[in-house]
Amino acid sequence: MFGKMLKRSKSTTGSRKPDFRRGLAAFEAEDYAAAVADWMPLAERGDAEAQYRIGQLYARGQGVVRDFGDAAHWFRKAAEQGHRDAQFSLALCYANGEGAAQDNALPVRWYKTVSKASPPTADANLALLYPNGLGIAPDIAQAVHWYRLAAEAGHPEAQHHMGLLHAFGQGVAQDHAVAADWYRRSAEAGYAVAQHALASLYANGQGVERDIGQAIAWYGRAAEQGFANAQLALAVIHEHGTGVEPDPARAAEFYRQAAEQGHPVAQVNLGLLYARGHGVPKDYRETLKWCRLSAEKGNVNAQFNLGLIYSNGLAGAPDYAEAAVWYRKAAMQGNVGAQVNLGLMLVHGWGGRPDLVEGVDWLRKAAAQGHTGAMTNLGALYASPDSKAHNPLQAYVWYIMAAAGTQPGPEREGLEAKAHELGNQLTSEDRHKAQVIMEDWKKNPKLVANA
Structure with missing residues (x-):
């Protein structure tokens, strides 16, 4: 018997014949218990798609108690039948060690306590809740095995992951040329993350001959799909003229695309273009706006620049108290300029009472x-x-x-x-x-x- 149901659907009965499409309709209606009622019998009879779907439900805790051990159990059953999405999902489980470290989980603590009084009862209940263990331990060899099967079957994300494994030498020998081959297969299938990764190899000449034209082309394909990192890369290329003529206006366009998606680096870089008036009108209010959005996400460069804006009164009257807030945030992340400026503000009491001890500490x-x-x-x-x-x-x-x-x-x-x-x-x-x-x-x- 597998994981305990969270709820029972009033529309289901134990006597009706399981039906995959009905289960799919229930799933789409977020009636996960009804989906389980239709899919579980099919999964137990060997239906690979039902097995994969049940694995997903266990991984998400939808209609059943969430448990990666049970998820991996069903993913494996489907994967062994050649289900490529299940192969990829099983590889993710092994790569991430989903749910493996749960020594402090409530069921484990309960088990350790109850087992002292009644071991049979504890074992029976633990098996009922987690028949395949509390999770799945990391196993890079198993991850590579299942990634490869899914990748060779044409799964774009699995192909990208095979590229990552070879690029960083995880579970396989580091080989950027092989990584480029896997990235290319995934990129040609339209997977934006792989398009960006392949572009980066061309930009840096890793595993392929350095070719900025190819890099721009692949970054462009990913950017067209709204991939913010690719938009950022194109912005940097056009701002600094890497392999192309510098084009601040084009850079600003790409920075804006990524910034509007919330990319903190693109936000601060767009703000700095406004500060310099490159590709956009000079406007410190826009600099303040974009730097604040980035700084609030923890970007240290944006935090430092906010400190500069407030301390120098670039977007209004100087505000040393606000400057100190942002300098402190940047200084705590190790930004040396913020440490110096905050130290001097504290030593001299700019915007408040002097604090010689803390000021000297930041300068040191x-x-x-x-x-x-x-x-x-x-x-x-x-x-x-x-x-x-x-x-x-x-x-x-x-x-x-x-x-x-x-x-x-x-x-x-x-x-x-x-x-x-x-x-x-x-x-x-x-x-x-x-x-x-x-x-x-x-x-x-x-x-x-x-x-």
Whole structure:
């Protein structure tokens, strides 16, 4: 007996003859219990399509208790009869290890508790709910086997997955040429994801000879189907003139197509075109609009640019409080520019009360990423006698490190002169301490930055 029914349809009876089409009509009407009533007997008699449909119901928890173990059981029965969609679905189960890690699932916890008191009862009930186990463990070899069968039978998604496996060397030897062959089969069948993948191989010369014309052609076919990543790729190509003449207006068109689908990178890039007036009229309000949409999805570049817009008053009056909000979001994701700008805002109290401790912490985090501007600002902060952070030894350290990271020229010479002046004021013991700090910095900048 397989998974427990969630509900019984009032329209079904135990005596009626199962009918696949009636089950399909019930499924389309979202009467999943009625669909199960018609499809399960057919599946048990060996009907491959019914077996596949029952597998889908178990995978989705429609009309039955959701269980990937049972889903895989029925997918396998259909797959072994050559049902290509079932072969692909079974491959997905093995590739993803659907439902395998369920040690904390409620039925498992219940089973572990009840089995101590009455093992037979616990086993019987567990078998009733999950006759084929709680899921299916990952098995890349099995995944490759079933993907290949479905792909060779002409399943476009399976062909794409075979391309992915070869492109990344999962379960098979990494081979971009073989990946390109599988992608091509899928792409020629009209599968947009594979068209994009094949285009990317042409753009990068992986497994095929680099050919921007072919890349644009395949990106174009995917973009025509509304595939946002392909629209983004075409936008980047036309913006930067990769293999074609730069065309900002064409770039803006493709960015807009992807942006309107909610693609965060396309949104921020479209916003930046408005900021520069490339291909579109210069309009910081549009920049603000598109960057905000992207930033709200967590795009770090958009968050940083929102900080710039608000702090510089590019789309209205400056708003340091709002700028700090977005700089902080970007800084927490490791954006070095946001870390510097947020640090300076906090140190100087722009838009609020100064917070020297947090401000210095953000500047140090930026310095740990090699940002010489952050190092220079730390040097100046520690060197100033009026600063609460006044510390000549630290100022000496940061000026030296800033100079070391700056190209030869007047700026570097100025940093070296400041360091030399500070060094003359330090004791030999302090200069030794500074040397130790700098040696430690070379070994682990993040550790020293947080010290």
